[in-house]
Amino acid sequence: MRVNIERVKQKFNKLASIGGTANGGVHRLALSDEDREARNLFVEWLKERELEVNIDDLGNIYGIKKGTDPSLPPLVLGSHLDTVPYGGRFDGTLGVLTGLEIIENLIDENQEHTQSVIVVNFTNEEGARFPKPMISSGVLANKYTTKDMHMLRDVTGKTIKDELDRIGYSGKRENRITKADKFFELHIEQGPALIEQGASAGIVEGIQGLSWHQVTFEGDADHAGPSPMAFRKDAGVGAVKAMYRLHEWVSSAGDETMITFGKIKTEPDVVNVIPGKAVFSVDIRHPDPNILQRRVEEMKQIVIETSLETRLTNCIEDLSYMPPVVFSSDLTEQLEEICLKESIPAVRMYSGAGHDAMYMNRIAETVMVFVPSLNGKSHNEAEESRWEDIESCMNLTAELVTLSLHSRERQK
């Protein structure tokens, strides 16, 4: 099976114009008028190919190519059509178009299959308008309740339920898919790793786990003038030393550990007062749950040692923890074999960000394919990918669909 990349481009350009911005990006918040327009167009395309169109009570849109035995759990492909404010043309859209293009191919080639093949557009993946990302796949996987989702409000106070009703995408609960055989999501990388390594495709083994902490150092606020350096209990310098060492430690570890200090603050925040208090956040990530746990312990050790050495008190608060998600190793191996066979330069990797595949992994054998992002940027009007890479990644996904459907046949 080979995707028709010209057909994809045409649809891509039409979608890019809905909410298109002056700088070549897309501003299409979940359940906005623009989102409705994109959804309507998507439904129109589904109907053109005579697919069954289902809308569930979460606003998810399913385009279904029925199998010869629709009682079997389906093979599902998809992503999302909503964007962050002033986002890019590729994020989400490519995954939806991949599902549709593969189904169109199955139709064009008159392929028969026992299980149904479904393309899905998930509601509010970004969590940009309604502040919980991947909420609809989260409900499907029983991470969230229907009420969690329906009552979620945007800044103006409108709920998801209100807006689903308004734009006409409030469907039936029985249309939800609650169990699938497999779920494949193609997505742009959102980082520079593939481009830097000269790869055309990323085989995504899972999603990194993360652990968030808040570290507080307290010493003595004092005048900068009359306090000799050696006698100070400078909470700011303590925090600087701790962050410096943590960064050096992670850099020298040379593995997949990542550490970020997004928030750094000192008190009382006056030029000539030695900080009596310093607070910084730690975001630490690793794809392996055991290593992540070990890294968190090591991080705490470094913080404690630094606070002792600098004669400061420390407080390490655990803010949140998300365990790593590991996708199907059968599927990543199959993807690797296809890449070898088709000479697609590919790299195995972990996703740093969450995707609907994270929750779909709970109800289906799941894998993701990443398309290189030219400048490593996403959630940005400057999002850009090469069409030859997109084509390779779509063909890779299509090949995986073919293999999966055939293995189903063989099992039968």
Add this chain to the structure above:
Amino acid sequence: MRVNIERVKQKFNKLASIGGTANGGVHRLALSDEDREARNLFVEWLKERELEVNIDDLGNIYGIKKGTDPSLPPLVLGSHLDTVPYGGRFDGTLGVLTGLEIIENLIDENQEHTQSVIVVNFTNEEGARFPKPMISSGVLANKYTTKDMHMLRDVTGKTIKDELDRIGYSGKRENRITKADKFFELHIEQGPALIEQGASAGIVEGIQGLSWHQVTFEGDADHAGPSPMAFRKDAGVGAVKAMYRLHEWVSSAGDETMITFGKIKTEPDVVNVIPGKAVFSVDIRHPDPNILQRRVEEMKQIVIETSLETRLTNCIEDLSYMPPVVFSSDLTEQLEEICLKESIPAVRMYSGAGHDAMYMNRIAETVMVFVPSLNGKSHNEAEESRWEDIESCMNLTAELVTLSLHSRERQK
């Protein structure tokens, strides 16, 4: 000459009760009702000893023991009776009481002298209520204009002039001292250096110069998840590296350089976003103007090198500069000789904070004596000094007065 420390203690306790706080501190803002009460008491003490009492148009109070030749420039001693909000009992008060006690001694001992000896209480030294510290000595030294001072407002909008009139301390301009022979100020240290070194007195050679800067690093704000460490342009990590190196560099220099990062901030200030921008303040001090200048250049060099190495842009803004003040080396040498003769353990040092002596240095041969602060704290209700140290420092100052008056006599 030996001070009568019991007499000083009695006056000290009376002053400590005016604006005295529950925690043993003093809350006596400039030109408040409490300040008026303290001033009235001071004037009462001056009159008890039949000193001439002059008030100038800045509210400064002078207690004058006339010399046999009042046309000669006077020897002046003093400090201030105002405090910061919830400050201590010692800051300022000790210097005023030292001047008064020494004059009382001259009276008790029937000492004759040609030049007049004056004790002064300066208005609004702290700059706590009216936000310009040392403003009245600053006007005497032509650093500020009379209008600068009179029109200075507190947070409620009241001017210094209003409040001088209200509390009855708006005197005559011709009462100002515009030229003095010498000025001596005894003050608590406001830092821990003397206590840590086991000294009973600090011989203050001058006041450190300072240079304030704002450093901004800019990189790329990006998601913490999908951005491998090696590819990041993390402005926060760049700032941390720069501050770490600056602190190490100053610590290893092992001289009197001091560096403080009072303000540290990152943007966009979100746990899982790599900071695209980081801003920190640099307060750098040294008593020698040439070394201070060199240190500033070296600081900038380290910032620039770090920004290049971390692939960030940098911007170094100069915020303010105060050149070091150097007191009379004749007087510091005399103080050192007295300490040797009297076996007072003393240490030469620079003041990190400003004092009225800073401006008086422009119109008189000036020196300061520092009394050790028990916990190195000032501007704090917990201010504490040992009476034996206070006595040593007052006797040291008294001896310097005797020497100065005698040398005057000899010159004659």
